[in-house]
Amino acid sequence: MTPESPFFSVVLPTYGRGIHIRPTLESALGQTYQNFELIVVGDGCSDETEETVRSFQSNRIRWYNLAQNSGSQSFPNNQGIDASRGRWIAYLGHDDVWDRNHLKNASKTIESFPDADIIIAGCIFYGPPESDIFYITGLFESNYAPLKHFFPPTSIVHRHEVTDIIGKWRDPRSLQMPVDCDFLLRAAQVGLRFTSTGKITVHKFAAGHRYLSYLEKTSNEQKEVLAKLLSPQGVNLEEIIRRSKTENLFMSMKYGDFSSFAKGFLFEQNRKNKGILRPSLRPLRHREVILQRDDPRALDWHPLEKNPKPFRWSGPNPKPKILIPFHGNSARITIQIFAINPALRLKDLKVYLGGLALRTKVVRSLAGIKYLVFDVSLKNDDYTVLCLDAPTFQPCAIDRLCPDLRRLGIAVGDIIIEPVKHLGVIKKIFTSLRMIKNLSKNQN
Numbered sequence: 224m225t226p227e228s229p230f231f232s233v234v235l236p237t238y239g240r241g242i243h244i245r246p247t248l249e250s251a252l253g254q255t256y257q258n259f260e261l262i263v264v265g266d267g268c269s270d271e272t273e274e275t276v277r278s279f280q281s282n283r284i285r286w287y288n289l290a291q292n293s294g295s296q297s298f299p300n301n302q303g304i305d306a307s308r309g310r311w312i313a314y315l316g317h318d319d320v321w322d323r324n325h326l327k328n329a330s331k332t333i334e335s336f337p338d339a340d341i342i343i344a345g346c347i348f349y350g351p352p353e354s355d356i357f358y359i360t361g362l363f364e365s366n367y368a369p370l371k372h373f374f375p376p377t378s379i380v381h382r383h384e385v386t387d388i389i390g391k392w393r394d395p396r397s398l399q400m401p402v403d404c405d406f407l408l409r410a411a412q413v414g415l416r417f418t419s420t421g422k423i424t425v426h427k428f429a430a431g432h433r434y435l436s437y438l439e440k441t442s443n444e445q446k447e448v449l450a451k452l453l454s455p456q457g458v459n460l461e462e463i464i465r466r467s468k469t470e471n472l473f474m475s476m477k478y479g480d481f482s483s484f485a486k487g488f489l490f491e492q493n494r495k496n497k498g499i500l501r502p503s504l505r506p507l508r509h510r511e512v513i514l515q516r517d518d519p520r521a522l523d524w525h526p527l528e529k530n531p532k533p534f535r536w537s538g539p540n541p542k543p544k545i546l547i548p549f550h551g552n553s554a555r556i557t558i559q560i561f562a563i564n565p566a567l568r569l570k571d572l573k574v575y576l577g578g579l580a581l582r583t584k585v586v587r588s589l590a591g592i593k594y595l596v597f598d599v600s601l602k603n604d605d606y607t608v609l610c611l612d613a614p615t616f617q618p619c620a621i622d623r624l625c626p627d628l629r630r631l632g633i634a635v636g637d638i639i640i641e642p643v644k645h646l647g648v649i650k651k652i653f654t655s656l657r658m659i660k661n662l663s664k665n666q667n
Contacts, residue, residue, distance in 0.1 A: 230310055231259035231326055231380070234303030236296040237317035238266035242275050243442035246449045250320035252281055253453075256327040259313070260285065262306050264299035267292030294494065296376065297392035297402045304391065310383055311342075314376040318442075320449050321377075322424035329380045332420045340415040341369075342380040345423035347463060348476070351433055351522055351540040352444060357467040360476045363419050369411035373476040376403050378425045381410070389413060395490035400481040402490075408478065423460055426452070434521035434544050435498035439608055496521040498546070504606055507549035510641035520544075525629060534561045537632035538615045545638065547599075547607040553643040556609075557586075558595040559636035564616045569593060572633065573612040576600075598643060 233251055237244055251261050263276050265288035276286050287302055296316075304312060313329065315321065329342050343361045350356025361378045363369075389409040395402045411417065426448050430436040451458045467473040481489070494500040496519045515535050517527035523543035525536040537543040547556070563569055574581045574597055583597040601607050613632030618625040 228308050228310070229258050229260045230330065231256075231313050232303070232307030232309030232311070232383075233259055233261045233313045233315055233326075234300055234307065235261060235263045235315045235317060236266060236299030236303065237263060237272055238268060238292060238299075239270060239272070239437055239440070240317045240442075241271045241440065243440050243445075244272060244275055244317050246320055246442050246445035247315060247317055248276065248279055248284075250323075250449055250452070251315055252279065252283065253323055254321065254326045255323050256330055258330075259283065259326060260307070260309060262287070262303040264302045264306075265289060266294070266296075266299050294499070295395045295402060295490065297394060300376075300392045304383075304386055307383065311380055312383055312385075313380045316375065316377040316427065318430055318436075318445065319375075319377040319425065319427045320445050320452070322426070322452055324422075325424035328420045328422050328424055332418055333380075336416075336418045338416055339418040340382050340385055341410055341417045342420060343369075343374045343417055344378040344380070344420045344425050346375055346378040346425035346427055347423060347467075348375070348427050348429055348432070349444065349448070351542065353542060354522065354540050355466065356470070356472065356522070356539060357463045358472045358476055359423070359464060359467045360474060361419060361425070362421065362423070362474065366417075368419075369407065369417040371477050372474060373404060373478060374407060375425070375427055375429070376406075377427055379407070385410060385415065388415070396487040398490070399484045399486055400478075400489065401493070404478060404481070423464075426458070431493045431496045432522050434496060434523040434540075435501075435546060435608055436521075438498035438501070438546075438606060439544075492519045495519045501546060501606065502548040504548055504550055507551035507554055507601060507640065507642055510639065511549065513547075513638040513640065515636060525631070528634075532636055534559075534634050534636040536562075536629070536634050537611065537613045539630035541612070541614050541632060543611050543613060543632065545609040545611065545635075547601065547609065547640065549601060549640060550604055550607075551601045551642065552603075553598060554601050554640050555596065555598050555643050557639040559638070560593045560595055561634035561636055563633045564614055564631070565621065566616060567614055569595070575610040575612065576607070 261284045263284060263286050265272055267289050273286060273288060276284060287306060289298060289302065325344060332342050333339060345361040348358035360372060361374050363372060392402055392406055398405050428444050515527060515533040523537065523540045525538055527533055527535055569585050572595060574583055576599055581597045581599060583595055586594045586596050615630040615632045617630055618627040
């Protein structure tokens with residue numbers, strides 16, 4: 224039975240997770256420290272999220288749902304704080320999971336440091352699956368760390384009265400920086416005392432690092448890590464820390480200079496990363512060309528380059544996604560390829576749709592330009608998302624004199640898409656190739 228005044232009020236803002244919020248809820252309800260309430264606040268949820276939350280039938284949980292979607296954690300967080308009864312507020316992201324001792328370690332740290340205002344837990348940011356990327360934050364001793372280092376909300380526990388001192392979470396459209404950066408920096412700048420638990424108990428799967436994560440929802444990563452946390456062997460923290468340090472990702476999340484950004488710009492960019500904001504969906508009636516632009520694509524694609532034509536390298540995610548903003552029937556897609564991992568042959572490059580490999584062809588034009596060509600069945604009334612299997616490499620590992628430290632997979636230019644019955648330029652390419660082959664046979 225949850226006491227009337229629990230020690231912790233856990234605030235869990237959510238939108239659009241539906242059944243995929245289950246691992247997060249399981250990690251909260253499975254805490255070894257039990258003196259807490261769990262306040263789940265929907266940001267105008269209209270899917271099965273409420274049904275999933277109520278299916279736990281726990282008297283620790285209280286469910287609220289905002290009348291309309293605000294698009295930000297700020298408003299659900301503030302609703303949770305208003306409804307909270309605890310002495311301390313803890314936050315839990317709807318796609319993150321806690322170690323079973325997260326709240327226990329926080330309570331011990333509060334005991335040991337009674338003057339602390341904000342407790343920060345160690346946190347692993349997991350890169351996209353198979354990327355082998357592990358950012359680690361939240362482990363610090365310096366009093367200056369809170370002014371330099373970013374800590375995600377899932378790792379934050381603060382006194383209830385902190386929001387009386389610095390104010391509540393702000394509207395992202397009024398800020399040049401992300402709302403979580405703003406909240407923490409306000410606290411640090413007025414001199415509130417931050418203390419680290421010194422232990423990693425937060426496992427974060429940032430939606431903003433996963434391109435189109437709100438368009439293609441899954442909880443496989445969360446389930447896998449939660450299963451490890453509950454197993455006797457647990458998560459191999461030593462190995463993750465070693466990899467993080469090797470890649471210079473350990474305590475590397477630091478505040479940048481946000482002064483050049485317009486208010487709300489980074490908020491909108493993050494929504495594009497997640498696939499909440501995306502190009503309008505149109506019917507495919509004739510040949511279309513998807514040009515490479517410098518729109519945000521999380522950790523799937525590097526920024527736009529122009530040499531000689533606009534192109535983008537995939538990476539560091541070895542399984543980058545391509546959004547097709549057209550619907551219809553069968554279509555032929557032609558991807559212009561500029562370069563590829565030297566250890567991978569172009570003919571071995573695979574394209575997946577819904578987990579199934581598509582049959583592809585490699586075509587070279589008379590000008591020597593390479594294309595990856597395949598047919599695909601578009602969704603009738605929704606976006607189609609393709610996934611490339613493009614293992615990454617580091618140019619600096621091949622050439623020690625090369626200053627490029629990035630992980631690169633495949634460089635892609637224009638993407639041509641057209642209904643199968645209108646082959647357009649692809650038909651001309653195949654016709655030209657056949658003519659060349661026939662001419663060579665005749666000469667021999």
